[in-house]
Amino acid sequence: MTVAQPQDAEWLAKIHKQLLADDSIQFDLPALVQPEPPEWLRPFLHALAKIGPYMIYLFWGAVIIGVAVIAVLVALEAKGVAWRLPWRRARKQAEAEEAWRPDASAAQILLSEADALAARGAYDEAVHLLLRRSVADIAGRLPDFLRPSLTARDIAGATSLPARARSAFSEIARIVEAALFARRPVGPEGWRQARGAYERFAFRDAWT
Incomplete structure (x- = not known):
């Protein structure tokens, strides 16, 4: 193993000093500062943070409601009671009146x-x-x-x-x-x- 000579140590110290004196090189990186959300967004973020733990229940609730709606529509179709969108109901009524x-x-x-x-x-x-x-x-x-x-x-x-x-x-x-x-x-x-x-x-x- 080669041991650094005093001349080499002096040279390294000199180079290190020059590097530290060079303003184009940044050695001290600033700490990351989390940006603050705008005022108008804060109420929404606070509400979202509160309901976050319950999102899984909301998701499954929406799934259950969707399945129930589909089941009702299928049952109505099976009974011959076809559900129609409002504008389609209006068209059917106009046809009946005609x-x-x-x-x-x-x-x-x-x-x-x-x-x-x-x-x-x-x-x-x-x-x-x-x-x-x-x-x-x-x-x-x-x-x-x-x-x-x-x-x-x-x-x-x-x-x-x-x-x-x-x-x-x-x-x-x-x-x-x-x-x-x-x-x-x-x-x-x-x-x-x-x-x-x-x-x-x-x-x-x-x-x-």
Whole structure:
């Protein structure tokens, strides 16, 4: 083993001193300082730190809920009760209402007959004609629904009717009931309301 000579030791000391004096070389590294989060983020980090130990329970809870939802949807499909997204339900309802509308030509003939009655001042008869035709339309589409014991108010409140059909029938039935039970003549205004209700149900252009 070679022992360093005094000259070598002096040379090494000199070189070491020169290195220490060289400002381009950094020997003392600063300690790592953890950056502070911004103020707006601190509440979230504190909350996250509190619920951290419970995250595993939240995860499995979400998994269980997801499985339960899928099971319910499968059960509904098996029973024939198909779940639909809101916009798809709206489209299905629109299709059902479209199917409920009477034939346009038949509706126009009916309104012509009712207009002829109204032109003679027989407003009560004209509105009754619209009501009877509406009941006939409902009977044609729901033959098992109508029973002799049902009143016009019962039919108007039936959820098996599409919303637009129910609304139109309700308005016509209300005017007829007022004439029958309140002894309030239909008059020109009542006739216009009943006719407008039937038009909203019967004609496509009135739905735009």
